[in-house]
Amino acid sequence: MSNTAIVVYNLGLLLFGWHRILSYLRYFQQEEYSPKRLWGWMVQKKAFDRRGALVAVVTSVLAHFSTSSSALVVVALLGCLSFVIIVRFIEVDPRTSGKIKLNMTQRATKIAQVSFAIFFALSFLWMLCVCPTCNSASLGYDSSQIDAFATMAKLSILLVITPPLLLVVANLLLSPAERSLQQSFLNDAKRILADVDPFIIGITGSYGKTGAKAALGELLTQCLGPTFWPRKSINTVMGITRSIRENMRPYHKYAVIEMGAYNIGSIKRLCDFTPPRASLVTAVGIMHLERFGSPENVYTAKSEIAQALPKQGILVCNGDSPNARRMAREHAHDTTLLYGLDTNAGHLDCRASDITFDDKGTRFVIHWRGQQYPGRTPLLGRPALSNILGAFTMACALGADPAYAVACMANLEPVDNRLVLDRKACVSFLRDAYNSNPTGFAAALEVLKTLPATQRVVMTPGMIELGDQQFSQNKQLASEAARVADLIIVVGVINRNAILAGLAEATFPTERTIIVDSREEAFSIVQSRCEAGSLVLIENDLGDLHEGRVRF
Numbered sequence: 001m002s003n004t005a006i007v008v009y010n011l012g013l014l015l016f017g018w019h020r021i022l023s024y025l026r027y028f029q030q031e032e033y034s035p036k037r038l039w040g041w042m043v044q045k046k047a048f049d050r051r052g053a054l055v056a057v058v059t060s061v062l063a064h065f066s067t068s069s070s071a072l073v074v075v076a077l078l079g080c081l082s083f084v085i086i087v088r089f090i091e092v093d094p095r096t097s098g099k100i101k102l103n104m105t106q107r108a109t110k111i112a113q114v115s116f117a118i119f120f121a122l123s124f125l126w127m128l129c130v131c132p133t134c135n136s137a138s139l140g141y142d143s144s145q146i147d148a149f150a151t152m153a154k155l156s157i158l159l160v161i162t163p164p165l166l167l168v169v170a171n172l173l174l175s176p177a178e179r180s181l182q183q184s185f186l187n188d189a190k191r192i193l194a195d196v197d198p199f200i201i202g203i204t205g206s207y208g209k210t211g212a213k214a215a216l217g218e219l220l221t222q223c224l225g226p227t228f229w230p231r232k233s234i235n236t237v238m239g240i241t242r243s244i245r246e247n248m249r250p251y252h253k254y255a256v257i258e259m260g261a262y263n264i265g266s267i268k269r270l271c272d273f274t275p276p277r278a279s280l281v282t283a284v285g286i287m288h289l290e291r292f293g294s295p296e297n298v299y300t301a302k303s304e305i306a307q308a309l310p311k312q313g314i315l316v317c318n319g320d321s322p323n324a325r326r327m328a329r330e331h332a333h334d335t336t337l338l339y340g341l342d343t344n345a346g347h348l349d350c351r352a353s354d355i356t357f358d359d360k361g362t363r364f365v366i367h368w369r370g371q372q373y374p375g376r377t378p379l380l381g382r383p384a385l386s387n388i389l390g391a392f393t394m395a396c397a398l399g400a401d402p403a404y405a406v407a408c409m410a411n412l413e414p415v416d417n418r419l420v421l422d423r424k425a426c427v428s429f430l431r432d433a434y435n436s437n438p439t440g441f442a443a444a445l446e447v448l449k450t451l452p453a454t455q456r457v458v459m460t461p462g463m464i465e466l467g468d469q470q471f472s473q474n475k476q477l478a479s480e481a482a483r484v485a486d487l488i489i490v491v492g493v494i495n496r497n498a499i500l501a502g503l504a505e506a507t508f509p510t511e512r513t514i515i516v517d518s519r520e521e522a523f524s525i526v527q528s529r530c531e532a533g534s535l536v537l538i539e540n541d542l543g544d545l546h547e548g549r550v551r552f
Contacts, residue, residue: 002245005069005076005149006127009059012080017119018112019087020163023552025112026094026102028167032262033107035168042164045551052160053091055082060153066146076149091552099541104346107178114170115163118197122162125399126155151197182238188274193274197250198228198255200274201394204267204305205282205318206298207437208387209235211379211415213258216391222408223400224246225253232416235260237273254398261301271308278314279305280394282387284323286466286473287437293467299323306331316394318386319348339393341382350393352385359421366392375406380430381419381443388412417541419444421451427526427534428453436455436463436540441477444539449484454533458485459522461542462495471498478502485537487529489514489522492542 009224024038027047031037042048059079066072085332094102102108149525210233217229230243235258259270286300292298306327312335318329325345328336339350354365354374361378362385377388388409395405414420417434417502430451432444441463448456458481462474478499481488483506490499490513503513514529519541526536540548 004427005072006152007486009076009079009149009152009156009228010123010127012083013123013159014120015087015215016160017054017123017163018084018116019091019093020049020052020160020552021112021115021119021167022094022102022165022441023091024167025108025115026098026100027550028111028164028171029102029108030100033111033171035171035491038164038168045550046295047552049161049163049552051552052083053157055079055086056153056157057067057517058082060157063146063150063153068151069146072146072149080154092263107174110174110178111167111170114173115166118166118477119159119162120168122159123156126152126159142499143538182241185241185245189241190273192244192248193255196250196255198248198252199278199398200255200256200257200276201278201280202259202267202271202274202276202305202308203280203282204259204261204302205321206285206287206302207435207440208282208318208383208390209233209258209260211384211387211418212280213256215388215409215412216394217256219391219395219400219405219413220254220256220398222411223395223405224398227249227254227255227256228252229256232333233260234258235270236262237387240270240274250449254274258303261298261304264292264297265302265304267301267304271305276308276313277310278394278398279309279316280390281315281321281324281327282304282390283318283321283439284327285321285436285437285439286469288511291465295323296307299326303327303331306333309333314394316390316397318390320386321346324475335397337393339386339389341386341389350389350396352389355382356387357381357447359423359451366402366406368392368396369403373402375404375409377409377412379412379414379419380421381432381440382446383440383443384414384419417528419447423425426532427530427536430535430537433538433541436460438463438466438473438477441539442480442538445477445480445484448457448535448537453535455486455531455535457489457526457530457534457536458539459486459489459491459526460499460534460539463540464494464501464542470495471501475502475505479506482508485512487512487514489516489517489525491516491522493517494542 028038040539058102059075062075066075203209207522213229217227219228230240234243258272259267261267284299286295309315311333313333313336316334316337317324319325319340320342328338337349340348341352350368352364352366355361357380362380363376366375366387392405396402417431419432421433422429429447466473474495479502482503490496495502514525
């Protein structure tokens with residue numbers, strides 16, 4: 001009878017184990033399969049399993065007090081049922097829920113399968129070790145049977161907390177095959193690049209890379225010829241590899257490659273893979289300061305794109321960013337151009353003036369080589385205008401007709417969640433939810449202030465990955481928001497103290513400050529508190545890794 005109890009309990013344990021492996025795999029995937037970063041996240045968020053361990057502890061205690069094999073089966077059923085309740089009713093399927101869902105790629109599937117195979121093997125091994133070999137058919141009291149089940153329950157306490165470790169072990173075991181597969185894909189992409197031989201323009205920056213890439217890709221396609229560029233925010237070697245293999249065609253004349261930096265050497269690796277003949281630097285700021293350690297390290301990492309250019313290459317830098325301007329000075333090439341919106345910082349080869357915002361976008365005048373070109377774009381905000389100004393400068397440096405390039409700007413479309421106006425009959429939204437930074441936050445507040453509205457609302461969890469400047473930057477931007485907003489909704493806990501300190505410094509009324517724990521609660525407040533004609537700025541939307549407390 002105790003054998004039956006152990007088997008029943010193990011069925012629930014295996015179901016729970018598979019679910020918990022997937023739950024942690026979602027975060028492991030978001031941390032790019034880095035064991036160090038997964039562990040750091042778990043420690044920071046205290047994201048250790050409690051529910052499964054509690055079930056195992058209670059089950060083992062109840063087993064000790066059982067006085068018959070029948071009672072033992074009841075305890076096993078309760079333990080199994082508890083695991084099922086956790087999986088089916090308390091927690092959600094990470095493959096279908098969460099802001100960033102678990103993407104069961106080929107790599108993720110293999111890691112999950114190997115992890116579960118180890119989990120199953122451990123569970124089966126322990127079950128064989130503790131199953132009684134005698135008196136198994138007895139229906140009466142048998143202390144050996146009860147001790148066996150209690151031992152199994154105790155061992156399961158250790159087993160339910162192993163999924164993060166199993167994921168790391170599985171990833172390690174699969175690494176040689178994964179590296180071989182990635183190298184095969186990389187070689188295939190290099191072959192395609194060599195066959196097509198497009199003129200490659202690399203883009204990097206602390207922010208604005210994706211917007212500038214999309215704008216430049218469109219301008220080059222319209223003005224000079226078919227252009228390839230990876231969509232969305234794809235900026236890693238393997239992401240670009242996949243995009244080249246799936247989407248690059250023989251007729252592509254140009255290729256615009258966004259280059260992300262995760263550490264010093266990242267951009268050099270990308271430049272070795274896709275050697276640029278021209279480079280656009282959107283900004284060099286303090287984004288991802290926690291990752292790099294210091295502003296100087298950020299500059300060093302971003303400078304790799306300028307160092308990779310041939311001497312006759314084209315370097316276009318944002319003159320409004322001091323370190324981008326510094327890069328143009330320290331790594332000058334035969335063609336080095338500066339663009340920007342602020343002439344106080346120094347000479348600009350291309351600039352914009354007479355900037356105004358309305359519901360239909362932005363109007364401006366571009367100054368380029370002694371000529372003025374009035375234009376408009378559906379995009380909103382100075383950062384977006386700066387991005388398309390950089391794209392315009394690069395396109396013209398490559399031979400595009402300036403007047404035609406400015407005309408093409410009227411057809412550019414906003415990149416998702418980067419200061420996109422969503423006008424509704426009642427409450428409208430200004431969505432700037434992607435990866436907020438100090439420059440972008442300030443620009444979003446400027447647009448919020450400019451556009452007509454009966455009530456202006458800021459909904460934000462603040463900015464992250466700013467290192468030792470995170471508190472001060474969030475405090476400062478909260479003070480600026482207080483001068484624009486009628487209502488401020490503070491989401492989550494990660495920057496709550498800094499935002500509240502900034503609001504207090506600006507003497508923003510406490511009755512117009514609302515604190516919520518989640519994005520869902522914030523939207524409920526918007527529905528209940530916002531009047532017709534309100535405009536809500538959604539500034540940043542933290543992913544699962546950063547938002548709130550994780551409970552397992």
